[in-house]
Amino acid sequence: MSRLIRFNAFQMNTVSHQSPGLWRHPRDTGHRYTDPDHWTELARLLEQGLFDAVFLADVLGAYDVYQGSADAALRHAVQAPLNDPLALVPLMAQVTTHLGFGVTCALTYEHPYTFARRMSTLDHLTRGRIGWNIVTGYLDSAARNLGLDRQLGHDERYDLADEYMDVVYKLWEKSWDDDAVVNDKARGVYAEPSRIHPINHAGRFYKVPGFHLCEPSPQRTPLLYQAGTSPRGTAFAARHAECTFVSGPSKTVVRKYADDLRAAVRKAGRDGDDLKIYAQALIVTAPTEDEAQAKYEDYRNHVDIEAALALLSGWTGIDFGQFPLDATVEYIESDAGRSALASFTEADPERTWTVREAALFIGLGGRGPVLVGDPCQVADQLQAWQDDTGIDGFNLAFAVAHDSMRDVVELIVPELQRRERYRTAYEGGTLREQVLGSGSRLPAGHAGRQVRI
Template identity: 55%
Template sequence: MTREIRLNAFDMNCVGHQSPGLWRHPRDKSANYKDLDYWVNLAKTLERGKIDGLFIADVLGVYDVYGGNTESALRNSAQVPVNDPLQLIPTMAHLTENLGFGLTASLSFEHPYTFARRLSTLDHLTKGRVGWNIVTSYLNSGALNIGMPAQTRHDDRYDLAEDYLAVCYKLWEGSWEEGAVVRDREAGIFTHPDKVHPIRHDGPFFKVPGIHLSEPSPQRTPVLYQAGASSRGKDFAGANAECVFVAAPSKAVLKKYVSNVREAAARAGRNPRDVLVFNLQTVIVGETDAEAKRKFDEYRRYVSYEGALTLISGWTGIDFSQFQPDEVLRHRKTDAVQSAVETFTTIDPGKEWTVREMAEWVGIGGFGPLFVGSPETVADLLQEWVEDTDVDGFNLAYAVTPETFEDVVDLLVPELQKRGVFKTEYRPGTLREKLFGKGPRLAAPHPGTRYRDLAALAEPAVLNL
């Protein structure tokens, strides 16, 4: 098989990220997350390995479902403390040349008019190497802390997301025509006023009459990532996303998900191959299988059972402190991350998972699968998953950082390159050009392209999915 495998590094501006408790490991440096040198060194390592991008997760809220308070989250650094991811990117981009940056930003907590300017600014500063991971947020604590009475119901958040994106598309794609900015010193004209248009958006959630404040950035619209795995989320991704992030724990679950997303893209009138799907994956690589197993056994000794359940409780909306470790997991529907509730009932349909087993699974790398082995062993498994599921690549979580990423770059990437399934050089240009080998801008029939001619655009403003 010669199909190219895409790899992102998956991180967060916090301690431990998806591996609760492993911040205590003597070689883990995630507690240095406040130091820009930590992030610059990571970016340079990833670029040396020709990794596609650094995908930075984020949450606005605290995992307070477990025990009904924040004590466990704070004690175990379960994604708290957590800092703003956006402010890391300009420095990392300035000191690298090719690495892409996927920014997670929730549309539930910031108005699209101001957010669109922040992303345009970031696209300018990175010379077009930024993507936006569109999330709708699931933590009730985040909603309460910005004055909302409660988190919006799951499917209702996607109604808001459709209107939000319509605003952003109009600002990024339609407000400023090509050639609006001329910088004509002799005539004294910087921008032709007749080529800059108010968007006059009047949607069910947002009223935005004016012009975009930023001139067009290299990509105009950043590369669009989306991580929704519910039925509504997959429809939204099929219509809008260029890259989709999923955390499928088994090949069967992943194959079905990839197929559903590609079908959703086709229903939206898009080429299903215009959507790249990345699965959450953790790889522990050693020079031999035995060396990798030794690392894994060492890492496992630092996993926090309570920390793992704190994360799972936040993801699912279910307080797992009320269950005994050997109690069997039962499916429940909540307004949190619906796919997380379903995950463990679909890994092995014949297996009944206990709470303890679930915590052990999540303890290193989160919901995604874990591969342990030599470069040859792990490369075999990655190729097998690509071939069997039609996934395009993997978002690689860490067990211990930067060690996990250094092992990927120094051991795994050379093996994948030797097999001809991983690039040896970056493509030139913006992140969109590097990922898709086409132009820097959204291409038809992506729905965002419909907003380039605002005068000809017919309402409704909300995208029809």
């Protein structure tokens, strides 16, 4: 029996996310990102479409690498202005029952003690539907705004991240015993102090002596997402990630990422098939092929080259404003996002890209493929991508908010269900149960359950 295809919705609390320039489209509603109704409408739509989760990206700095300035990012709304993603979760949770919420938080700039409390709070308020996309950050502008001259080196950020994870695991998994909360009104005892433990963590980067301020939430540890595909990022994912996101312009790239990730997970002693891998994609569809193609051409006419290059420069740490548009993209080591540039260069050696081609490609949906056609044609493409690459599902970017997601829910989901390649109902309660089909807690063999205090 063929595996089911899974969907996440790739979003950001900003005007324009992965399709720079498309905010100018007359039907786009991205300018309503400050309106709570914008997000509750989206949440209801995604739950109607039985999506696993809405995945909320985030950065803590401006895209100021292009031409040495944030002017292009501000002019073209390249992920700026940008609001906090965590604040959206209670809004969307109130109007849904099953939809999950994956939030991006850069651990490099978040102290683990206070962060653990915020995530436990959200896990309580969503009844266990919260997930965390673990990122280390890639913008020097974020580091400067938080008091550093520049961000830590790429691999050193992962060294810090490994210790960070040990701290939050101790807080979430070990600080409170399962029976610590007794809520005994007759004795006047809410929690038994002997069952609540200081973690006494003292490491290279962090010292956290006390106990977790929150009582255990439904999942304790949120469902863990991770997106790094560099060698160091893959090793980190092998130890921690339950779900990963990959981005690549071809099946060759995505297949390599998926194979490498599963191999690393197995090497770490875990079951590689338990790792859920979502590949980024954009779907452009309509009832007929001609309508879909017309819609695609309409969207392409709204792509902004300068905005796309500002985005690509921020992702890679390389100022693409210094190169002619017809220059070939070459792989250059940087301390920003290595996988962003590698996906256009060394990961697929059969393909060469010019700066212009790379800008046009990411200008519509980011670094993933654009799947265009009527519902049958798009379903064929989705099945082929899953079958040929070994992924579990798709992290769907949008071109026009919220038209792109509505098209998927109303046209693609029913077609996949007809083919028995998409679920027809939610199963399970917490996000971990929904996605992994396991219990609400981290698996017993996961690193988070093995830490000691």
